[in-house]
Amino acid sequence: MDSILVTGNGPLNGQIPIAGAKNACLTLMPATLLSEEPLTLTNAPRLSDIKTMTALLQSLGAEVSALQDGQVIAMSSHSLTSHVADYDIVRKMRASNLVLGPLLARFGQAVVSLPGGCAIGARPMDLHVEGLEALGAEIELKDGYLHAKALGGLKGAVHEMRFASVGATENIVMAATLAKGTTVLKNAAREPEIVDLVECLRKMGAQISGEGSPTIEIQGVDRLHGATHQVVTDRIELGTYMLAPAMCGGEVELLGGRMSLVEAFAAKLDAAGVSVSETQSGLKVSRKNGRVSAVDVVTEPFPGFPTDLQAQMMALMCTADGVSVLEERIFENRFMHAPELVRMGANIEVHGGTATVTGVERLKGAPVMATDLRASVSLILAGLAAEGETTVSRVYHLDRGYEHVVRKLEGVGAKIERIKGQ
Template identity: 80%
Template sequence: MDSILVKGGAELHGEIPIAGAKNACLTLMPATLLTEEPLTLMNAPRLSDIKTMTMLLQSLGAEVQSLQSGRVIAMSSLGPVKTRAEYDIVRKMRASNLVLGPLLAREGHAVVSLPGGCAIGARPMDIHIHALEALGAEIELKDGYLHAKAHGGLKGARVPLRFASVGATENTLMAATLAKGTTVIENAAREPEIVDLAACLSKMGAQIEGAGTSTITIQGVDRLGGATHPVVTDRIELGTYMLAPAICGGEVECIGGRIDLLVSFCEKLDEAGISITETDRGLKVARKNGRINAVDVKTAPFPGFPTDLQAQMMALLCTASGTSHLEETIFENRFMHAPELMRMGANIEVHGGTATVAGVEQLKGAPVMATDLRASVSLILAGLAARGETLVNRVYHLDRGYEHVEEKLGAVGARIERVAGS
């Protein structure tokens, strides 16, 4: 199993290209099941999760080709579509559940295994189930599989979500495009990935209003066509690389970055003493002066502070001047990186959903273990600022969400390398 070795103390200078969004691409790919015409995605990220979704779609009968070194994904579901998503593939990734809505909409029935992914809490499927049931589906859980049927097809309805779940919004949005009548999703998620999905579906002929707000209205259509669509910039990769020069010094330009994707995050960086400058090509990031300031962070659905940047922000605040408080409101069990940061000399106390971080002058390198995707990169970031060497073990999580992280950071001066496992 591979590890990442980081030698701390080097300032970063240069530019880092930001990839297309993993979470957007994983949502857009199942949309191919809604049409018999080709769907082509540009600016796709080259990640193991994309390969997993490719395998899942191919197992359902879709044709999926990776072109231009993985930057383009060409898909077609012209032939017969299978309606059973097997455990062996679905267990690898949470986003696999996003085939449920499209399969129900197209075929009127589906059998989908309960999903897997990072161990960061229950992330229950009940919101998805209740939403699809509102559209007329009958769903039963048997032997770890969701057995779903829609006799006579899905029907438009009012769908109030008890929580602004991104995945449930996406599943419902795709299902509703082919439902009979009008669907109104209330308390919908507002993330940029939702807006990107709605834009792609609209190119395919869907009638959607309100994406990016808490109320999305979908007028069902008889069929959808094909489209070519560029995947939106990955705001989580963007935020992660914005933190790199903030943690260890220097100045980095994140190519393709946009403040509107991370308004709350950028506000917290400004409060901490980090300069963010918009350029013609993206965002330029550097410390304003010396040691950064402590800040308090509370995760929230978009446009709030992203839960997927909480671990990385904690790494930054480990060496801040003063005491910071981070409150996690989205997922339980998402402070598993804290004990590993403490191995590096961080002063952190966790009580339930709140972590208190008292900044220290200097972190020290140590062998640490990654527990999930975002924790992996938070430990790498901490290693950039630490004295000595940090060896991050179990980085198979990392490859699910960051393409060639050692190459991107190495290109701006980080002393980082991948160590092949036995």
């Protein structure tokens, strides 16, 4: 099993290109199921999760091809052969559940296994089911599979979600594009990935308004056509690499970055003593005056502080001046990186959904183990700022969400290498 060896090596300087968003691309790919005509995505990230979604769509009979070194994904669902999303594929990745709404909308039936993914909490499907049932679907859980039917077609409805779930919003919006009549989805999630999905669906002929706000209105149409769409910049990869110069010193420009994607995160960095400024090509990040200051963080749905940057922010706070409190309100069980950071000399106390971090002068390199996707990169960041060598094992998690992480960090002066497993 591969590992990554990181040696603390001082300030980082240069440019890092930011890829297309994993979470956006994984949402856009199932949209091909809504139409017989081709859907082409550009600026696609080259990640193992994208390969998993490709395999899932192909198992349903869709044609999926990776072009231009994987940065273009060409898809066609003109002759699907199955409406069953099998456990063997779905268990690998939470986003696999996003085929449920499109299959149900276009074919009136779908059988989808309960999903898997990172071990960061239960993340149940109830909000997805409630929304699709509001559109007239009949859904039953049998033997670990959701059996959904709407043989007379889905019908528009007014539905308010109990929680602003990103995945449920995406599933319901996709399903509603082909429903009869108008759907009004209240307490909808507002993430940029949802805005990106709606922009793509609109190019395919969908009639949708209100994306980016808590209320989205969808006027159902009879059919959707083909389109070409560029995947939005990955705000989580962007935020992750913004932390590299914050932890190590130096100045790094993140190519393709946009402040609108990370405003709440950038505001916290500013409060901690990190400068973030827009350039013609992206965002430039550097420390203002030496050691950063401790700040408190509460994870919230967009536009609040992203849960997917909590682990990385904790790594920064480990060497901050003062005491910071990080409160996780989105997922339970998402502080599994804390014991590994403690192995590197961090002072962290976890009580339920709250972690208290007392900053230390310097972390020390140590063997550590990645427990999930975002935890893995937080340990790499910590290793960059630590004294000595850090070996991060179980980095297969990393491949799900970050392309060419070693190459990108090497490009700004980091001492990092991937060690192939035996």
